[in-house]
Amino acid sequence: MAKTGKSVLLDCDPGIDDAVAILLGLASPEISFVGITTVAGNVDLGCTTENALRVAALGGGLDIPVYPGCPKAILGAPPPAAHVHGNDGLGGVRLEPGGMAQAEHGVQALLRIPGEVEDLSLVAIGPLTNLAVMLTQEPEVAGRIGRTVIMGGGIDGGNVTPAAEFNIHFDPEAARAVFESRLRPVLVPLDLTRKAAVYEDWIDRLRAVGTPVARSASGMMDFYLEAVRHRGLGMIIHDATALAVEIWPELFDVRPARIQIVTDHGPERGRTRVDFDSSEPNGSVAVDLDAPTFTARLFERLALL
Numbered sequence: 001m002a003k004t005g006k007s008v009l010l011d012c013d014p015g016i017d018d019a020v021a022i023l024l025g026l027a028s029p030e031i032s033f034v035g036i037t038t039v040a041g042n043v044d045l046g047c048t049t050e051n052a053l054r055v056a057a058l059g060g061g062l063d064i065p066v067y068p069g070c071p072k073a074i075l076g077a078p079p080p081a082a083h084v085h086g087n088d089g090l091g092g093v094r095l096e097p098g099g100m101a102q103a104e105h106g107v108q109a110l111l112r113i114p115g116e117v118e119d120l121s122l123v124a125i126g127p128l129t130n131l132a133v134m135l136t137q138e139p140e141v142a143g144r145i146g147r148t149v150i151m152g153g154g155i156d157g158g159n160v161t162p163a164a165e166f167n168i169h170f171d172p173e174a175a176r177a178v179f180e181s182r183l184r185p186v187l188v189p190l191d192l193t194r195k196a197a198v199y200e201d202w203i204d205r206l207r208a209v210g211t212p213v214a215r216s217a218s219g220m221m222d223f224y225l226e227a228v229r230h231r232g233l234g235m236i237i238h239d240a241t242a243l244a245v246e247i248w249p250e251l252f253d254v255r256p257a258r259i260q261i262v263t264d265h266g267p268e269r270g271r272t273r274v275d276f277d278s279s280e281p282n283g284s285v286a287v288d289l290d291a292p293t294f295t296a297r298l299f300e301r302l303a304l305l
């Protein structure tokens with residue numbers, strides 16, 4: 001398939017909302033995936049990697065190389081999120097086998113690809129272990145990456161503890177290394193993603209489209225919505241919202257900020273502290289979006305894939 005649009009390297013831990021993000025990216029001519037790197041997070045690395053292969057194949061991206069990355073957090077992994085994504089990471093939805101993972105380690109791919117692709121967008125939608133190891137091995141790689149977008153953090157609290165969001169909480173040391181680097185990422189926190197939740201009616205309409213992508217995506221989203229029903233927030237497609245910053249930037253309001261990660265071993269561990277008034281911003285934060293337009297466009301893209 002001819003490559004069009006912005007070159008995107010996706011670092012992910014599929015994961016149901018990661019799966020929706022991969023499908024959205026494959027359906028969007030504004031971007032082209034030059035590679036997918038996987039990391040332990042929602043489920044273990046073997047599972048996130050197999051899931052990335054299968055979802056990419058489902059969406060017509062069998063040719064996209066998938067590079068397995070780090071199997072655990074820098075200081076050892078807290079529990080995965082199987083209660084939200086299912087033990088298989090895809091809510092029990094069975095997909096056909098995809099291609100084979102690459103032999104090259106994900107961190108090596110993250111170090112190599114920026115030197116080969118002009119103006120690369122790195123979109124990270126899982127724990128930041130791979131990015132931190134990349135930056136530790138070669139800090140200068142930050143200067144070869146055009147833009148970095150990260151799904152993570154919560155200004156007004158977390159989703160795995162009152163203080164911390166899952167991706168940051170899984171590896172706070174990695175997140176701290178990323179925000180202390182020269183990457184200067186765009187952070188897409190829970191405060192933003194919560195604005196673009198979908199509910200049964202949206203999922204049922206997608207299921208009614210009847211294609212293999214629509215049936216699989218809606219089946220995964222059913223599982224996720226049931227798992228988080230008690231929160232009363234709907235199905236928040238965190239990772240697809242983050243990727244959309246690169247597909248439809250005009251839908252988002254992004255502001256410079258200084259972002260700091262709490263790495264103490266206590267109840268605050270993994271909190272993201274954001275200062276919009278800092279004179280020394282180290283990144284920016286997506287603070288608002290046109291949610292109805294985003295969810296309508298997401299539906300259209302998934303329905304046409």
Ligand code: RIB
Binds near residue numbers: 041239
């Ligand atoms: O907190 C939401 C994030 O954690 C998403 O990326 C989800 O896939 C999980 O990784």
Ligand code: CA
Binds near residue numbers: 014015018042125126
């Ligand atoms: Ca994820």
